[in-house]
Amino acid sequence: MGKLRILTVCGNGLGSSFACQMAVEGVLKGLGVDCKLDHDSVSSVASAARNFDMIIAAENFKTQIESANTGLPCVFLHRLVDKKEIEEKVTPVLKDMGLL
Amino acid sequence: MQFSEMLKPENVRIVQSVDTWEDAIRLAVKPLEEGGYVEPCYADNIIEATKKMGPYYVLTEDVALIHGRPEDGVLKQQFAVTLLREPIKFSEDSFEVRLLVTLAAEDANSHIDAMRVLASIFCDADKIAQIVSLDTAQEVYDAFVEAAAE
Numbered sequence: 025m026g027k028l029r030i031l032t033v034c035g036n037g038l039g040s041s042f043a044c045q046m047a048v049e050g051v052l053k054g055l056g057v058d059c060k061l062d063h064d065s066v067s068s069v070a071s072a073a074r075n076f077d078m079i080i081a082a083e084n085f086k087t088q089i090e091s092a093n094t095g096l097p098c099v100f101l102h103r104l105v106d107k108k109e110i111e112e113k114v115t116p117v118l119k120d121m122g123l124l
Numbered sequence: 125m126q127f128s129e130m131l132k133p134e135n136v137r138i139v140q141s142v143d144t145w146e147d148a149i150r151l152a153v154k155p156l157e158e159g160g161y162v163e164p165c166y167a168d169n170i171i172e173a174t175k176k177m178g179p180y181y182v183l184t185e186d187v188a189l190i191h192g193r194p195e196d197g198v199l200k201q202q203f204a205v206t207l208l209r210e211p212i213k214f215s216e217d218s219f220e221v222r223l224l225v226t227l228a229a230e231d232a233n234s235h236i237d238a239m240r241v242l243a244s245i246f247c248d249a250d251k252i253a254q255i256v257s258l259d260t261a262q263e264v265y266d267a268f269v270e271a272a273a274e
Contacts, residue, residue, distance in 0.1 A: 034180055035173065035177045035180035036173075036180070036191065036192065036193045037232055038191065038193070038194075038227075038229045038231070038232045038233075038235075039181060039189045039191035039227050039229065040180055040181055040183060040189055040191075042232075042235075042236075042239050042243075043183055043189060043239060043242060043243045043246055044183075046239060046240060046243035046244075046247075047243060047246070047247050050247065063232065064232075082180065084177070084178045084180070103183065103184040103185070104183045104184065105183045105184050105187070105243065105246040105247045106184055106247075107247055
């Protein structure tokens, strides 16, 4: 597997998801995981998913993202920029993927 | 674009309180409207989007990154900062917020440098606590500019 590709998602794909992307970037750097991140809107998830290995979004988009049936591991956050919460929730997924 | 071009001192304001979350949005968007960065419909479009999606811009305790889509009325990319002395809740189950950062984005990526600065602040609970307790709008502006210099 090359770089882990993560998509952060919010309503419009340019504000909250962008801030979240940067928080995730910081966490993964700290964990020593090489990754490539991007952000997009929740309405684009179904089509964008094939270019990614993991999706991270706010809890309020859970139903919408799950119904997109991306087949990707999804992490849902209460606080989009909380590095502690991100690390706690992403670490088990990375372990499942064999990256940690 | 440099951070200093994305946030102007006159677009940083401190307000005692607002009655409703809709008022908070209108107030937070106002500096950008006055400066010609967004059309008057921008605040209304964000309010409509909130009714559909919930407060998608509340990032964590005390922090909202209020924004719509480029086609919702953005003319030029810019930020504004409004600090509320009394917090507001944008929905029953979301956090109380005092720091309202309003973003007018022209597309998904060109504000990346400014977002890096904002993200560094948003991820730092101590810094947020420090900013919400500042006395003047100039001090709030300075705090953002200092974060950009780090």
